[in-house]
Amino acid sequence: MSDPLEINSNLPPLYAGWMSQALQGSIPVETKATCENCAMCNRAAPTVPQTLFFNPKVKCCTYIPELPNFLVGRILLEPDAATVPGRDKLQERIIKGIAVTPFGVVKPPVYDLLYSQATNFFGKSEAMRCPYYIEEGGLCGVWKHRNSVCATWFCKHNRGATGFLFWKNIQKLLTQVERSLAVWCIYQLDVGKAAFKRLFPLDFPNQGNSRTALDGNQLDGLKDEADYRLAWGNWYSRENEFYELCAQLVSQLTWAEVLAIGGAELLVTTRLAQEAYQALLSEELPARLQTGTFRVIQAGGDKNLVETYSAYDPLSMPRQLQEVLNYFDGRPTGEAIQAIYDEQDINLTPSLVRKLSDFQVLLPVAEEPES
Template sequence: MKTARIIDILPQCYSLFLPPFFKNPIPIESAATCRNCAMLEKPDSHVHAPKFFSAKTKCCTHHPDIPNYLVGALMNSDDPEHETGRQRMLNRIAGKTSISPLGVFRPKKFTLLSRNSNLEYFGRSEFLRCPFHDDEGFCTVMPYWDAVCSTWFCKHDAGEEGWRFWRTLRTYLENLQKILSRYVLLKMDFKPSISGLSIDVSAPLTLQELDDLPPPEPIYRKSWGAWAGNETEFYKQAYTLIRQLSQDEFARIEGIEQKLLLRELEQAYGLLTTTPLPERLKKNPELNIEKISESSYLLSGYSPFDPLKISKRLYDCLDFFDGSLTNQQVIRLCHDQHEVGLPEEILKKLHRFRILIAVGETK
């Protein structure tokens, strides 16, 4: 199993001040093969496999909320691989839409449309494709994206525990982005009245928001103050400020909430690395089951994007798991009645993918 340190999959500026916990290794999500996207239909795909994503969007039907300092990091990057992303970001800044001293944000129209769309939009809607996604299907701004892009995978080698870990890391990073982008404003002496501190998606769309136009000039100038017209330089300075943060300074400014989120993250990490196998298991009553041939099934437990293919013989054994017998008793039954061997590794995988769940667990 390949691993990487958590800190190494995040934007590099975080490595200077995040707590030592982030030096821990995590397994690489080997099934989420982004270069050869695992969610696109392949010639040998199962006919009834879960709905595929579009090659034009992959999972990038998301618009990142990129905090000021990461916009600056992108602008400072001299990596030729970022050239397209940098140009797109410059165009976005020049267009003055959904940008503020806090960062470059998901337009309100995008949020309203995605929130009010049937979930099938995800991974398929070209209208809701990220503006930083290129025609070859790759990200042009990686890793200067947002907490969602850093932590979203369609498949998790550790199943539910993997999903839970990344989801908890996402919450940690979202709060981190909020704190650091505001820290920048404080350091740069911005007035508290700047727009963008609260993006109220319940307020009606303005004409400009509807037509993807910049806000009226007086409103724009009010939010940017003396930096209006010099936004790119502002973002670069934001990045410089964050790069200068020390661990001590970060500990001083992060606040109670961030410290508590770290505890949650440590807990999720503990479960990811050492989930104990419950002594009694039962078949997940909410399992999504597809028969794909006479000899095999596709089962989705914890996520519709990450089904597990199992043999009919193993499938037939699942009914023995009703929560009343210990795993050892079921293993003997499977062996005696179906001649199926169930090593602990298989049981662990069935549990991690929530094909089998603990007694008392709700899914």
């Protein structure tokens, strides 16, 4: 049997192990998102519109991840030397204490505000770069323990929108896992009565969802010492120890135990992720197809570059192919392929039709409900 950590190599080790158990199988690697030689930074690539290239000094890391307590602990405990720069940055953040709570280390409020207001910065602005990004070499300093968002975001997907939807489902699942386990860790490790009340107010878990005006301390990057002390309770000034214990508690959990902690909501999200996984593995063609919506973004000689489900993952499409798409008008897929062959002398292979369907150039026709 293959090693699940290897076959799920797109995911951090802890999440790879859990997803192997949740999905009962391995996840195909997204080979088009070539992070070490960033696909979005390659100006020679014919399939990236000139206006969309990413800045190699940031790649897609114009984002600060929300690290739940147990991932913070795993980063602090990580012996791999490659993690040292990321770990040092995280340690600096813990010492500063801004957006550092028993739940984890999250976006500082000033960054959060900028992120919500800025436009056209993604993949471009150095001011918005993640603190854990290692400029030298352009690598992630916390790669083995990156969070649900970082672990599931790809600029390109081998199976287009089918892959995108699969990873969206996994992101949702892992984000729920992160929230549940962060709360569970706090519950396990006695923070003290006052801290418990401070961390779980009556409107929990909705607290913090509405953005409030920033005060002078927040703008100056200073923490509210009294509130910080209150929130950390018994663990005040022992933050590292707390995070490391969270890591130890969580790292031992099987997927069945994670599900038991997460409850019914997690069961539902898991089932949806399993369905998206089956779609990702399926090679079947939809029974009937019709033309979807796409946009020519770069006209070429005999090929056009078209944008379909994502601006970052356009398709290079032969004009000849574009001209026969109207055969897919809701009739059975086999009949459409046959008609194109008979009338246009063009042989569309099932794998090409599947690709057009994956990239939503062609869309499945919804089945009529049985009366």
